[in-house]
Amino acid sequence: MPSAESETFAPRDPARLTRCDRLPPLPAAHTPTAEASVTTTAPKPTLLDALAEVLPAGQLITGEKTGGYLRDQSDSTAAGVPFAVALPVNTEQVAAVVAFAAAHRIPIVPQGARTGLAGGANAIEGSIVLSTTRLNKIVSVDAEDQTATVQAGVRTYALARAAAAVGLFYPPDPGSWKGSTVGGNVATNAGGMLCVKYGVTGNFVRQLTVVLADGSIVRTGQRTIKGVTGYDLTSLLVGSEGTLGIITEITVGLLPAPAPASGVSATFAGTEAALAAAALIVASNRRPSILEYLDGPSITAINAFDPESKLPAGAAALLLVQSDQAGQAHDDVEEYAAILRAEGATEVLVAHDPAHLDQLMTARRLLQPALQAARGSSLNEDITVPRSQLQALLTGLTEISRDLSIPIGTGGHLGDGNLHPMIGFDAGNPAEVEAAHEAFARVIRLAISLGGSASGEHGIGMLKQAHLDDELGPILRDLQRRVKAAFDPDSLLNPGKKL
Numbered sequence: 093m094p095s096a097e098s099e100t101f102a103p104r105d106p107a108r109l110t111r112c113d114r115l116p117p118l119p120a121a122h123t124p125t126a127e128a129s130v131t132t133t134a135p136k137p138t139l140l141d142a143l144a145e146v147l148p149a150g151q152l153i154t155g156e157k158t159g160g161y162l163r164d165q166s167d168s169t170a171a172g173v174p175f176a177v178a179l180p181v182n183t184e185q186v187a188a189v190v191a192f193a194a195a196h197r198i199p200i201v202p203q204g205a206r207t208g209l210a211g212g213a214n215a216i217e218g219s220i221v222l223s224t225t226r227l228n229k230i231v232s233v234d235a236e237d238q239t240a241t242v243q244a245g246v247r248t249y250a251l252a253r254a255a256a257a258v259g260l261f262y263p264p265d266p267g268s269w270k271g272s273t274v275g276g277n278v279a280t281n282a283g284g285m286l287c288v289k290y291g292v293t294g295n296f297v298r299q300l301t302v303v304l305a306d307g308s309i310v311r312t313g314q315r316t317i318k319g320v321t322g323y324d325l326t327s328l329l330v331g332s333e334g335t336l337g338i339i340t341e342i343t344v345g346l347l348p349a350p351a352p353a354s355g356v357s358a359t360f361a362g363t364e365a366a367l368a369a370a371a372l373i374v375a376s377n378r379r380p381s382i383l384e385y386l387d388g389p390s391i392t393a394i395n396a397f398d399p400e401s402k403l404p405a406g407a408a409a410l411l412l413v414q415s416d417q418a419g420q421a422h423d424d425v426e427e428y429a430a431i432l433r434a435e436g437a438t439e440v441l442v443a444h445d446p447a448h449l450d451q452l453m454t455a456r457r458l459l460q461p462a463l464q465a466a467r468g469s470s471l472n473e474d475i476t477v478p479r480s481q482l483q484a485l486l487t488g489l490t491e492i493s494r495d496l497s498i499p500i501g502t503g504g505h506l507g508d509g510n511l512h513p514m515i516g517f518d519a520g521n522p523a524e525v526e527a528a529h530e531a532f533a534r535v536i537r538l539a540i541s542l543g544g545s546a547s548g549e550h551g552i553g554m555l556k557q558a559h560l561d562d563e564l565g566p567i568l569r570d571l572q573r574r575v576k577a578a579f580d581p582d583s584l585l586n587p588g589k590k591l
Contacts, residue, residue, distance in 0.1 A: 153176065210550050356442045380415055384457065407439075473515070500515050
């Protein structure tokens with residue numbers, strides 16, 4: 093079917109959405125007491141002086157300078173002014189800050205590089221924001237055991253480069269991998285373009301060092317490949333968005349370096365043919381390492397955002413497919429190209445050189461900023477559906493766009509059914525803002541009705557909380573709240589997020 097929209101991502105004034113100052117009320121545990129107010133932007137000096145004794149000079153930010161730590165990259169999510177921003181450099185300093193916060197019943201908001209898109213790292217009024225950006229040491233890379241241990245603030249790209257330096261490979265590669273941190277990736281169980289072959293961040297996490305809500309330090313999991321002693325708390329902490337504990341150090345498993353990749357791009361006049369070709373590629377015995385999708389509005393927006401992208405204009409759909417299989421990547425891609433042509437691709441471009449592949453992947457990574465810039469503001473989805481339901485999903489997205497006269501551009505990880513519909517709107521137009529939020533809700537309900545999920549890799553944060561009952565239901569949601577209470581009985585760790 094054609095992917096025409098009733099609205100397009102035509103360039104507009106790139107003014108950002110006016111930020112919302114209103115936050116949902118904190119749990120009762122955060123009610124100000126006579127000794128210390130935790131919801132005021134002007135805390136008592138004695139409390140601030142006490143906090144200043146916990147960290148060395150230069151590792152605490154207060155006053156107007158906290159403004160750089162208010163939020164992540166999400167639009168239309170609330171943020172408050174924090175009491176202070178702490179910049180610890182090791183696990184012991186994190187524990188000291190958390191113990192201080194627990195003693196004074198002050199909420200703690202962990203932050204990494206703030207590349208998130210769901211408001212999970214947004215500051216809460218009167219909280220201590222605990223930034224992990226100075227926890228940036230690569231502790232070790234063990235070539236023999238094929239593991240690496242890093243502090244939470246290490247950039248994902250830096251970990252990948254450190255692994256490559258000893259002939260190993262760290263596959264998770266979210267679109268923000270040059271900016272995002274490993275700790276942030278663990279907190280949301282981030283994915284990326286290589287998930288179709290290698291899986292998500294959680295598939296590689298072996299061991300975590302975690303500061304609990306009372307300031308105690310624990311280590312979960314094992315460095316070994318196998319280990320089933322006790323409950324799997326490591327997997328529970330992965331994706332918990334800082335609500336169960338603050339992750340300070342991560343040990344991940346690594347793989348042998350893959351072969352140099354080969355790839356192919358193909359354009360289609362309609363989405364049905366593109367999806368049929370993708371299904372044949374996934375079903376073949378030549379497993380792709382990347383299988384990505386961009387629709388027409390996404391292609392237009394990326395080219396407008398960065399003319400160097402040079403993506404083929406005028407297509408309804410674009411597929412990007414790669415193989416990194418040792419000894420057969422070249423032949424894999426030639427087979428993919430034959431499938432794409434047989435299924436009606438209008439243009440097929442094979443690339444066996446790293447420069448061309450890098451150009452295509454760089455353009456794909458511009459999906460979020462390009463669509464956001466095209467309309468000024470956007471609501472970013474990361475829904476998942478079974479691959480068999482992808483056509484129904486794309487058809488439904490087109491209907492939602494037409495019904496509400498709001499543009500939706502879609503790209504993402506077609507190989508594993510995780511797509512990123514992005515709903516563009518003009519923040520200065522109240523009617524568009526209302527339509528965008530209605531579209532956001534309808535997209536999530538559509539994904540769930542097709543057997544999917546509201547979030548594949550971005551997390552829930554604040555943006556998707558209103559839709560949790562649609563997927564979990566009240567019994568499971570209550571069970572998860574009880575798990576939260578077991579880890580954090582006073583609800584001090586990133587309250588108002590995830591659940």
